[in-house]
Amino acid sequence: MNRRTLEKPDGRRLILYGREPIPAGITAPSPSQALFAPNAHLRWHPLRGEWVAYATHRQHRTFLPPPSFNPLAPTVDAAQPTEVPAGAYDVAVFDNLFPAFTSLAHDPPTLTIPTEPGRGACEVVVFTQDPAASLGSLPLWHLELIVDVWADRYEELGARDDVAYVYAFENRGVEVGVTLNHPHGQIYAYPFIPPIPARSIGNEQAFFASSGRTLLEQMVGDELATGSRVLYSGPKVAAFVPVCARYPYEVWIAPRERAASLAALDGEGRREFARALKTVLLKYDGLWNRPFPYVMAIHQAPTDGRAYPEAHLRAELYPAYRMRDRLKYLAGSEIGAGVFTADTDPDDKASELQAVTVVFD
Amino acid sequence: MNRRTLEKPDGRRLILYGREPIPAGITAPSPSQALFAPNAHLRWHPLRGEWVAYATHRQHRTFLPPPSFNPLAPTVDAAQPTEVPAGAYDVAVFDNLFPAFTSLAHDPPTLTIPTEPGRGACEVVVFTQDPAASLGSLPLWHLELIVDVWADRYEELGARDDVAYVYAFENRGVEVGVTLNHPHGQIYAYPFIPPIPARSIGNEQAFFASSGRTLLEQMVGDELATGSRVLYSGPKVAAFVPVCARYPYEVWIAPRERAASLAALDGEGRREFARALKTVLLKYDGLWNRPFPYVMAIHQAPTDGRAYPEAHLRAELYPAYRMRDRLKYLAGSEIGAGVFTADTDPDDKASELQAVTVVFD
Numbered sequence: 001m002n003r004r005t006l007e008k009p010d011g012r013r014l015i016l017y018g019r020e021p022i023p024a025g026i027t028a029p030s031p032s033q034a035l036f037a038p039n040a041h042l043r044w045h046p047l048r049g050e051w052v053a054y055a056t057h058r059q060h061r062t063f064l065p066p067p068s069f070n071p072l073a074p075t076v077d078a079a080q081p082t083e084v085p086a087g088a089y090d091v092a093v094f095d096n097l098f099p100a101f102t103s104l105a106h107d108p109p110t111l112t113i114p115t116e117p118g119r120g121a122c123e124v125v126v127f128t129q130d131p132a133a134s135l136g137s138l139p140l141w142h143l144e145l146i147v148d149v150w151a152d153r154y155e156e157l158g159a160r161d162d163v164a165y166v167y168a169f170e171n172r173g174v175e176v177g178v179t180l181n182h183p184h185g186q187i188y189a190y191p192f193i194p195p196i197p198a199r200s201i202g203n204e205q206a207f208f209a210s211s212g213r214t215l216l217e218q219m220v221g222d223e224l225a226t227g228s229r230v231l232y233s234g235p236k237v238a239a240f241v242p243v244c245a246r247y248p249y250e251v252w253i254a255p256r257e258r259a260a261s262l263a264a265l266d267g268e269g270r271r272e273f274a275r276a277l278k279t280v281l282l283k284y285d286g287l288w289n290r291p292f293p294y295v296m297a298i299h300q301a302p303t304d305g306r307a308y309p310e311a312h313l314r315a316e317l318y319p320a321y322r323m324r325d326r327l328k329y330l331a332g333s334e335i336g337a338g339v340f341t342a343d344t345d346p347d348d349k350a351s352e353l354q355a356v357t358v359v360f361d
Numbered sequence: 362m363n364r365r366t367l368e369k370p371d372g373r374r375l376i377l378y379g380r381e382p383i384p385a386g387i388t389a390p391s392p393s394q395a396l397f398a399p400n401a402h403l404r405w406h407p408l409r410g411e412w413v414a415y416a417t418h419r420q421h422r423t424f425l426p427p428p429s430f431n432p433l434a435p436t437v438d439a440a441q442p443t444e445v446p447a448g449a450y451d452v453a454v455f456d457n458l459f460p461a462f463t464s465l466a467h468d469p470p471t472l473t474i475p476t477e478p479g480r481g482a483c484e485v486v487v488f489t490q491d492p493a494a495s496l497g498s499l500p501l502w503h504l505e506l507i508v509d510v511w512a513d514r515y516e517e518l519g520a521r522d523d524v525a526y527v528y529a530f531e532n533r534g535v536e537v538g539v540t541l542n543h544p545h546g547q548i549y550a551y552p553f554i555p556p557i558p559a560r561s562i563g564n565e566q567a568f569f570a571s572s573g574r575t576l577l578e579q580m581v582g583d584e585l586a587t588g589s590r591v592l593y594s595g596p597k598v599a600a601f602v603p604v605c606a607r608y609p610y611e612v613w614i615a616p617r618e619r620a621a622s623l624a625a626l627d628g629e630g631r632r633e634f635a636r637a638l639k640t641v642l643l644k645y646d647g648l649w650n651r652p653f654p655y656v657m658a659i660h661q662a663p664t665d666g667r668a669y670p671e672a673h674l675r676a677e678l679y680p681a682y683r684m685r686d687r688l689k690y691l692a693g694s695e696i697g698a699g700v701f702t703a704d705t706d707p708d709d710k711a712s713e714l715q716a717v718t719v720v721f722d
Contacts, residue, residue: 043604043605044605045605045607046564046568046576046580046605047561047564047565047576047577047580048557048560048561048564049560049563049564050699050700051700052605052606052607052700052701052702052703053694053700053701053702053703054702054703054704054706055702055703055704056703056704056705056706098704100694100702100704111604112580112583112584112586112587112604113604113605165698167693167694167697167698169693169694169697169698170693171690171692171693176690176692177688177690177692178692186693188693188694188698188700190698190700194694194698194699194700195698195699195700196409196697196698196699197698197699199409199410200408200409200410202410203407203408203409203410204408207407215407215408216408219407219408219473222473223473225473226473243404243472243473243474244404244405244406244407244413244474245413246406246413295692295693295696295697296693296697297693297696297697297698299697316697318696318697327538329532329537329538330691330696331530331532331537331538331539331656332528332530332531332532332547332549332656332657332658333414333461333528333530333549333555335656335658335679335691336528336530336557336656336657336658336660336677336679337526337528337530337549337551337555337556337557337558337658338411338555338556338557338558339411339412339413339414339549339551339555339556340413340414341414341415341416341461342413342414342415342416342417343415343416343417343459343461344417345415345417
């Protein structure tokens with residue numbers, strides 16, 4: 001992996017990654033020329049016991065591009081700069097123009113509940129220069145590079161004092177609110193451990209303390225032994241519809257043996273993680289022969305300086321549809337009470353995905 | 362409040378409620394003639410530490426009505442029975458034909474994770490006989506009756522041994538997945554305390570132990586003292602956009618002083634709760650002069666037999682839109698990490714709702 005760090009005219013950072021060395025002489029464009037000076041704050045939700053992030057500057061956006069403008073495509077006209085330059089690179093990472101978390105956050109409002117500056121970082125990960133590609137359609141070497149980029153972001157952002165949790169995710173499809181079709185993901189570097197991983201970590205710690213194994217080692221082993229829901233099984237990594245799937249076609253990808261993060265996964269493991277991910281994404285797109293929308297969440301060990309011997313890397317994919325043309329809605333039970341109601345059997349959904357043949361390499 | 366309990370031909374229960382006594386001689390119809398014998402089970406999600414509900418019989422639905430058929434409208438043709446009869450009543454409650462929770466649940470599968478029968482109950486609450494009405498457009502006396510019905514369901518279901526939490530909610534609008542436009546809500550009677558109220562209760566208990574007041578008494582008092590986000594303020598009940606709103610236009614309705622449930626609220630309090638609810642719903646519909654979709658969650662004290670001196674009734678309303686024609690999507694940060702990111706200021710959203718004039722009575 002090769003990388004080169006540049007600074008945009010507005011002060012934001014751009015990092016270019018490539019399989020080949022990044023040539024010198026590339027300059028970083030920005031569609032916004034105003035000096036980057038975002039603000040954001042956190043409010044404590046006393047009933048839920050969690051932070052809510054407020055990035056209210058977002059409603060005062062000065063940069064409102066026309067719908068046809070693709071800010072994630074390489075700049076071809078210097079008079080109409082995008083977020084990324086033309087040139088020989090494969091993946092680009094830059095500071096989100098409207099971050100919910102930023103190291104520049106300052107002076108939160110004084111309210112009847114606790115507030116804090118919304119420290120941390122929000123980055124955009126442009127997966128490819130090709131606006132018509134998708135994460136799953138990229139060649140395997142390119143996916144391997146993206147896995148290396150995620151690992152790099154985990155290490156660099158995780159080393160910051162104001163970052164307790166580095167979270168890589170992809171929202172794919174208009175069905176999950178995506179407004180830019182260009183293949184991209186995001187990194188949120190939170191200044192606290194978010195509620196969902198905080199709960200997982202508690203459960204993982206209890207399991208690890210009683211068994212000496214990680215909960216994911218147990219669950220991946222159980223899935224491979226059961227076999228009926230497995231989508232990919234390699235020497236180091238497995239992908240499967242979990243026995244406790246909440247979403248129809250939900251898939252988890254995880255190493256068989258503990259790795260706390262992509263950064264902690266060795267080269268062979270990372271390559272297999274990329275292969276498992278490509279397998280799953282091609283099965284998704286092949287299921288109904290059309291792009292399959294999802295949210296992908298990559299969970300790794302917190303980076304708050306404490307030790308997490310029970311942490312076990314995984315990607316969880318939450319599809320938007322429960323059947324062709326029928327969205328899975330999160331409604332009263334899910335968002336009001338926190339109870340998922342599933343009307344499909346995980347074994348049935350896994351069978352459908354198993355039946356999709358994928359060919360690559 | 363008057364009520365009459367009937368049995369449907371398939372064995373399900375129907376309860377009719379009315380301002381006036383329900384006449385005798387009404388018989389309960391059912392669009393499904395097969396004996397009601399649902400099954401459902403729970404699977405333990407070890408990472409999240411929560412139950413996931415599986416109602417897989419739902420995918421084998423034998424009853425597939427044409428799109429024009431409204432099963433919640435009064436039956437007019439005995440050859441095409443709906444879920445509710447014709448006759449003099451105002452509100453109807455019946456057992457959901459495809460419940461995620463049912464007292465009849467039995468024999469959960471044996472899996473690599475813990476499972477349980479999906480005990481409890483799922484009821485449908487038909488708010489009115491008028492398919493063109495909406496909860497907010499009903500006359501105040503009718504809303505007061507619905508509040509009494511919710512209180513009745515809380516008491517009756519809460520008294521059951523297999524019910525630990527009675528949760529009334531409404532999903533309104535196709536934007537939140539509703540397929541039947543006829544005004545209706547639902548009751549889920551869970552055999553456990555769901556994750557979201559379980560966390561709230563923990564935070565409420567801690568606050569109550571240290572202050573001797575409920576957390577909601579504190580928060581409602583703070584909102585009324587601040588004043589800038591208040592939508593309704595009566596002697597007993599208030600409605601406001603909370604200072605920690607996660608959704609744009611999120612509103613909470615709660616009594617000023619502790620009431621553990623609608624059943625524990627006195628008559629005057631219930632009437633005011635109905636008035637506050639109608640005020641909020643009319644403001645919602647008036648904001649853009651069109652039906653305003655939302656999820657409404659009514660939280661009351663658990664019914665597992667323990668004492669909850671810190672429990673404080675409230676309705677929380679989560680709108681589907683963040684601005685006109687722009688949905689609020691729950692994506693990577695919200696559903697993968699549990700962190701809500703808001704790009705609007707609760708004070709601004711409250712101002713917009715305050716500016717909507719509502720007239721009733």
